[in-house]
Amino acid sequence: MDFSLSSEQEMIRDSVNRFVEKDYSFDKYLDTVKTDAQMQPKTWQQFAEFGWLGQPLSETAGGYGGNAVDTSLIAEGLGNGLVLEPYIANIVFAGNLIALAGSSSQQEALVGPLVEGNKQLAVAFAERISRYNPAWCATTAQASDDGYVLNGEKHGVVNGANAETFIVSARTGGNAGETAGISLFLVDANTPGLTIRSYKTLGGGTAAELTLNEVTLSDDALLGAPGEGFAPLERALDYAIAAACADALGAMKAMLKRTAEYAGQRKQFGVPIGSFQVIQHKLVDMFIEVEQSTSMVLQAAVQADNDDRVTRRKAIAGAKAYINKSSKFVAQWAVQLHGGIGVTEELDVGHYFRRLTGFNLQYGDREYHLKQFAALSCDIEANAEQRAAA
């Protein structure tokens, strides 16, 4: 067991922190959050130059072959700096899905441009009633002579406003709720029959609702083996969740820091509010939640690379369930302890608050992940076996 970062990892962490400090001021954020794309091409190019875009993707797929801990360091730094650019949705989630499921020609066509910052993707797996469950896919892909015809709707497609290509899950067999029979398709944004309604999201970034009406695709739009899309989708989603947790942790740390500083400076009744015991204790509660969440982010990042599904999924579901709650606690109390100024747009604290609310709503809420966790942990026999094998 070893919780140290390698020197390469320390360099990654420092590079993100330097970028945020030098190039991503709160004003830069405010400029960016006004745009429809919620990102600036120049900033994205910087990401490419820093090597962040290739880092999470395997070398065989054309990436730089970093591990999920590296990714979490980048994500934490971006969250800490309130950076809007769609790193997780585009690179960690969609990029990994291409790397996991794509043929070598698909990887060649997409990963290169991704790594260079010249491609925007989005994964469209959620549906109106799927409630975070990637196996709930009712969109159909009917095999035709030379390809497939897709019909259905997709919801909450993160990075939906920017995506040039969508990775769409659709059913070539089985029924909604089953893991077997789900296939993945590459669907260009301008494909006839595809309607995109995109919008800004409350935490920054964009999402979209897709309608697929007789969307006709050729065979090579299929990403991976037909009917076997669930496993890579779940795996890539785990990478995304681990990174999202790290992003949230970065935001939590920023909020705690600002609140502790504010408490030391802001005076009421002639003394700094940080001298009041209830405020001190609340800061301690926030601090403890940040530390517990740090542990959860670390273990989720390490286990995101674990091929054992039960271990990996417990780590990921556990982290998301925990941090959904702890981040809400930190966010709400950061606002409360700031008083009036905490509920205004002019202070970054309120923007972090919204970012964490968005985190809570994306990639599964606490109830969903607790259910996932319970399903894996309440099977006593499986656990006993696992323990025996450990």
Place this chain on the structure above:
Amino acid sequence: MDFSLSSEQEMIRDSVNRFVEKDYSFDKYLDTVKTDAQMQPKTWQQFAEFGWLGQPLSETAGGYGGNAVDTSLIAEGLGNGLVLEPYIANIVFAGNLIALAGSSSQQEALVGPLVEGNKQLAVAFAERISRYNPAWCATTAQASDDGYVLNGEKHGVVNGANAETFIVSARTGGNAGETAGISLFLVDANTPGLTIRSYKTLGGGTAAELTLNEVTLSDDALLGAPGEGFAPLERALDYAIAAACADALGAMKAMLKRTAEYAGQRKQFGVPIGSFQVIQHKLVDMFIEVEQSTSMVLQAAVQADNDDRVTRRKAIAGAKAYINKSSKFVAQWAVQLHGGIGVTEELDVGHYFRRLTGFNLQYGDREYHLKQFAALSCDIEANAEQRAAA
């Protein structure tokens, strides 16, 4: 709308408070809690003399015809004074069940002695897997030529060590979980085939586990119409729950009072601990919970007499769900704020703590009552109708 007590009710309240102050010291409690019966006959006789034993029971049944608010005043006073005698189990629950379901001859035989303090009853409705649900009755009553033969097991029978007669729910039709087909029987403690394993309970008082093995009863053991025992059982249980909530409220008030006093006296670091802001705020939280619980006890008591099932059951389930949580909060923090002395037997605070833990476990936990409440409240149409009718 009127929240005032009548002058009679103020007299009832004062009489309980006077009794506790004069005749039920903590030493008296400690003497009583050592006994197997968890009660003292002399004290019970005082209850009879004060008129408390007849108060909750209708005049037609032979009681004094008070309402449930009167009962809650008595119960609150007893809880406040840490009084162990089985007022709720014997009088409010079993007594009301006799009054609700019994024939006039059964009422004559039982209510008179009850009111005079010469009878101990207990209601045996729970079973090992019923988890507080009175409709889950698997014990059977097979009709025979001149009566019934009962077989089954009953659990958590409050006042089980003292009961001379049990009111046992058993199925003459239908299946476990159904409300129809449940019948009620009077079973004397010495009936052949009945095995009683009684024990003291953690909050004071006694309970028992019953085994009924070919228990043969005559026709007149049947309490009320065959197969129609559920309605009076549920109704009497509602009376018991309303009174138990009041009892818990009394205990909560006692704990708050003691904790606030202690905080004003106990010195640490040279000052009373009550001068620390976190302790002040915790006391405020406890105080607010006591006030909210007071409201819940009031409305539950008033609605316990309401014949409209939905209104009554929402009031009762809501109160028990709320107070299970609020009483735990008050109890845990009362102990915490007392520090070491709070976890000892020598201080009454710890005994109140156990009493409230026992309250939590009896007559339904928070989850059970939340489910009950949700079943009544989440039926939108029914609610809309109710609102329209209001």
Place this chain on the structure above:
Amino acid sequence: MNLDFSPEEKQFQQEVRSWMQANVPTQKKPGAMGYHSRDDQMAWEQLLGKQGWLASNWPTEFGGPGWNATEQHIFDEERAAAGGAITSPFGLTMLAPVLMKFGSPAQQERFLPKIAKCEELWCQGYSEPGAGSDLASLKTAAIRDGNEYVVNGQKIWTTQGHWADWIFCLVRTDNEGRKQQGISFLLIDMKTPGIEVRPIHTIDGEHHLNEVFFTDVRVPAENLVGEEGQGWTIAKYLLSHERTCIAGVAGSKAGIEGLKKLLANTPTETGTRLDDPTVRQRIAELEVDLMALEFTNFRTLDKMAKGQPPGAESSGLKIKGTELQQALTEARVELGGDDSLPWHNEEEIGHAEYNNASLAYNFLRASTIYGGSNEIQKNVIAKFLVAL
């Protein structure tokens, strides 16, 4: 003890309900602070004013309907249940009782009728940048100069300051003595030269609040309420009149019923979201908390209807009420899931009723801060709990 409304109250309830059903603007959805434009808000309040119901808390002698606390509660509950916006409290429930008690006959005559008909909107000038929860340390100065006061300083968190025609202000007329002394209560026309209103955007992305700057603003001395130095007394009197609606029971009841309906209309794999045991548990928890709050509020209303002062039970109403408002809006956002993601988006995405759930959630973070933060509330309550 009796929890039922009297036959008269029930009839009154039916009357209000029918009127609301016929008159509440159905095409407009109010937010936590009322409708989203001044025109919509004024139209709605003027409609109520015409009916004689706007000044619902006023006695008849000042043109109110003379309802007791219970009737006011019934009115408010029916208003919220029908989806009508909350009325702007600054003139109606804050300033009006002050004018009735401390105002001169001329002030009463000049201002009250226009409030009762919503011909003028008011805002409140209490908080200042350096004085949040520590209200008494305010600095905005009003110096007497002949028949006028000259006001200099700054107010902040001025809700609806950009809508208001008038502002009532706490100002410092004297710097001697304890800081609570030397505070006076002044009425200022927002059109007076030297007043500048700058918007504060809140984290719901909307404009409810403002900073108000006063630079040599000349205010007629007749606009002083009471006497110089009486401002703190008046401010405390005003606060004591806020008790009843502070719990927000009417709004939370309407909110929870709306949420249940919404969940019952949200399909899932097997039924609706309202069938999910964990969702039901969450709803039941909220509803049971609301039940406790509602009856605690009733206990206070009962005392007020009998002309008694509110009891100890009322001291926690704001804390519990605001916590519940927050929990309720939080539940709506979280239960909306993906559908709660859109941010100030015009089009309907998924189930439209979740789309703007986050606005109230965000804005109501302020509910535990304004009007004395919940921490301050607890400091106050602690004083009578612990004898030191």
Place this chain on the structure above:
Amino acid sequence: MNLDFSPEEKQFQQEVRSWMQANVPTQKKPGAMGYHSRDDQMAWEQLLGKQGWLASNWPTEFGGPGWNATEQHIFDEERAAAGGAITSPFGLTMLAPVLMKFGSPAQQERFLPKIAKCEELWCQGYSEPGAGSDLASLKTAAIRDGNEYVVNGQKIWTTQGHWADWIFCLVRTDNEGRKQQGISFLLIDMKTPGIEVRPIHTIDGEHHLNEVFFTDVRVPAENLVGEEGQGWTIAKYLLSHERTCIAGVAGSKAGIEGLKKLLANTPTETGTRLDDPTVRQRIAELEVDLMALEFTNFRTLDKMAKGQPPGAESSGLKIKGTELQQALTEARVELGGDDSLPWHNEEEIGHAEYNNASLAYNFLRASTIYGGSNEIQKNVIAKFLVAL
């Protein structure tokens, strides 16, 4: 970054596990403080002592196994998982590190071997009636008289004082200066005349704690550890050594696994209690909290194994650890329902494993009080969070 145990650690884990399976007394169930009798507890600790594992935190030079923090953790986790009682900490993890650092060679030789084999049991004399969380205000006096100290005073909350052969005490040898000065650290034989031990029964209805009265108790001066007035320094050193086991991870892990098994064996109308969605949610909440605690604890262990001081993460371990212990015992009581009602009953009622659930629930209310209440812990942490 790597969360796996090394191959050597895994082998070690297997070795400990096999030994535990073969040696843990299966007929006895331990409580929160160990087995319920002195004989059972000593027999178990002596068994561990024979194996050389009792002094699990000691370096080899003092007769310990020389395990690093991770190995100690593995050992503790396997001990708890197998249902073995927790070992009495007073000699092993509290006094021993003190003697190793501050004790004379003679003291080390006299006391350490007997601790490592559990030939003598210790208790701790810190708290006094007037000094709960305010430890430094202690009053028990030790006056030097020739080659002896004469001790007068009273200690309270002395866990296992009725079992112990020796007590280590903080005593006041000087009344001058700051109250932290003038405190000394003294070892006292419990058989010395003038010592009286009176039981304190706790709200689990059991006897773990005591009051210890000292009346003219004569203690050889050679039993002073370190120097006069060094007691407070020693006490702080001792506290810094409590970090690792303070989170109670091993016990809580065993507790949660046990609870899941129990629920899976508790039948309901349609299956087992572990199938109920609200029960599953509660269990998952506890387990996820435990996961966060466990990895936070690992982070501290990692630092210690590398010879570094524990980081900021460790400061919340006691708070979170004790809260989780309490939540876990609370869940067991509540999920037991009727079956948790029996109080100190010999016979099995319903599902026996719930029958005594309330004992640990009751007793562990003390876990957020002793060793510096969680409120005191927070005061301490706040100091490095807020710069005033």
